[in-house]
Amino acid sequence: MYSLLLAIIYIAFISLGLPDSLVGAGWPVMHQDLGVPVAFAGIITMIIAGGTIASSLASERATRRLGAGWVTAISVGMTAAALVGFSTSSAFWMLCLWAIPYGLGAGAVDAALNNYVALHYAARHMNWLHSFWGVGASISPFIMSYALTSDMGWTGAYLTIGVAQAGLTLVLLLSLPLWGRARPAPEPDPADVAGEVGQARAHVPLANALRIPGVPLVLTAFFAYCALESTAILWASTYLVSERAVVPATAAAFASLFLLGITAGRFLTGLFADRAGDRQLIRGGFLTVAAGIVLIALPVGTDMLALAGLVIAGLGCAPIYPAIIHSTPVNFGRRSSQAIIGIQMAAAYTGSTLAPPLFGALSSATGMWTFPAMLGVLVALGLLMSERFNRLVARRERPAELAGQRR
Template sequence: MDVSTRTKTLTRLGPVLLAYAAFIALGMPDGLLGIAWPTMRLDFGVPLDAVGMLLVAAVTGYMTSSFLSGALVARLGVGKLLAISCALTGTALIGYTLVPQWWMMVALGVVAGLGAGAIDAGLNTYAAAHFSEGLVQWLHASYGIGITIGPIIITTALTTYDSWRLGYRIVAGFQLVMALAFVLTLSWWRDGHEEQTDGPREKRLTDYKTPLAETIRRPRVWLSVALFFLYVGAETSLGLWAFSLLTEARGVAPRVAGLLTGSYWATFTIGRILAGLYAKRLGVDLLVQASLGFALLGALLLWLNPFPLANLVAVTLVGFAIAPVFPALISGTSQRVGAHYAANTIGMQMAVTGLGASLIPTLIGVLARRFSLEVVPVVLSLLFLTLFILYRLAMTPRVENGNGQVA
């Protein structure tokens, strides 16, 4: 293999591998707070529920940068945006370990959220434009690896060195390394860097510079955004409420319920890895509809609970079924709204994931307190049914002109 061939191969594979590494790094901080919080709050002298302030700050930053990511990609380019975002996140995580006052920690939460949101939306935008459906599935499986590694790092830091700060500094180091990697590989992330062929290059969704104001006037865009709001809410709700449902409402032993809840996330991660093998063969449309159909079946099984092992089968089935949905929805954004509006739409979709992940589980909690925890599978069934219907509406035939706009 000559130098030219090796260079071309690296240029094609480099962004894929670096994107996977970035998504691992993106997932790592999300696995820290839950384990570090008991020690962290004692160091800052704040009550147990003060974590809500930090979460709100982070979600605010995340939603802001995600929503604006289309405009930021158009102005800065994907490579520069990712480099800046990783640097922001790494700096904020280091700042957590240095500031003496809680309000400073909360302020840094906004910075960390800004960085994470731009990384998430920026990489998803690039992946939707350049990666196959299977590669996008594996990209999101990489996040699962990161969120698994994070708790290991923080647990080791606490048990071996009695320091949550060390764990955060290690993860911050990964973020800063990623920032440097993006700086050194800026040429990889420019549209048009691929090997040139005769004739004009096919226009990618990241080539469009559509104003955000134009995008938000499109009904199909908001329909696509609604899919993400409801999907992430459903995904998070089962992970959050499964343990309580099984132990408090159905008398399942805590250890068994813990294993069942763990099986949800385990099959979820496995499902994304396997989906990378068959996503292209099935196509985004069939993959999403089949996944939502099986998820609905699993939610109904959890609701009816007709036989002793129904809980195990239902939770495992839902986890495996929904695994490919989020990456597939990302890959199919341009099919739903048109390439002209896809980059901005992906940013908006990522922005509402924070809302869906917080509001829908909270609503289920309110309903469970008013009625019983048995509302959990009922609401999940309604969510998956609604998602299936909305997706069919989003994929209704449309006319698109040569500029990637819906006529």
């Protein structure tokens, strides 16, 4: 039962990634068919992002009331309905309408699944599961490409993935009896969490969660990481072409390698994640990204260092997101983890949504040369906040260790 449910969750993580690249991959054709400007893609993504943030914040209450299995099944079902709705849309306003359940479903399932895995499975599975998200995100552009070169059109790509999501919804509904049987990961030592956190109430309101010591630090680090990742994905190719005179085809290939580096890096990290521990993975990830950014920024005659730096930065990004999520139950208590992971998801979506357009505005005023500087500021902020949190945890653990020695 344990292995069967884990396999279903792996499939669910692939499905999480499948829709994420569809709008970007199909928009060059979609906006022409719908008769709207290219810039209108931002309206769709903003509606989706707003829904994901709202449902992430509400996920704790929904999961406590319905359970992780039901929240996952309902959310995937909403996403499936939205994708099928996209495939039937003949006007832009229809896309905007269907983007609402799309975003609401995506945020809720992300928070519910991440918390469930953090509570019930080892760190290696958290890394491998997020690697499978990358698999889904990498597959969907190929589905869109095939649809655009065949008689299916962009609507066919949305219908194909929508039907696949509907099939997964059925599987999730059939698997509901398994969700309560999964054996939890070992309970963290009480010395690892603050006493008041371990005694969290049945429901943790947003204001209370934000007052838990260390939560603002983790949220800021998570925001910085997701802002860094999304900015690099969107602007790396443009920077390489405009500032380093890289051939556009080469720049596009290496920009895609940044995302592939994250996917492959998460798979490799899973091999040693349990031994290394979440704190070391987060620290090492940020430091590796910093090394990659230095290579990107070096003013040398060859562009090979910048290209290599982009790949290294992608590998460094790999363990940060899974490790922050997986460490939440240990850092803040199992009862509070769903509420805090929901807030973390909201911080992640906020960073991913706001940072790329903000850098676009900055680069328009100052030049694309500020790209590595922007990444450097974000990685420094993430590393600083995570290290401050580690010192807070160390101070929290010291009295418990002394008490254990006296006993």
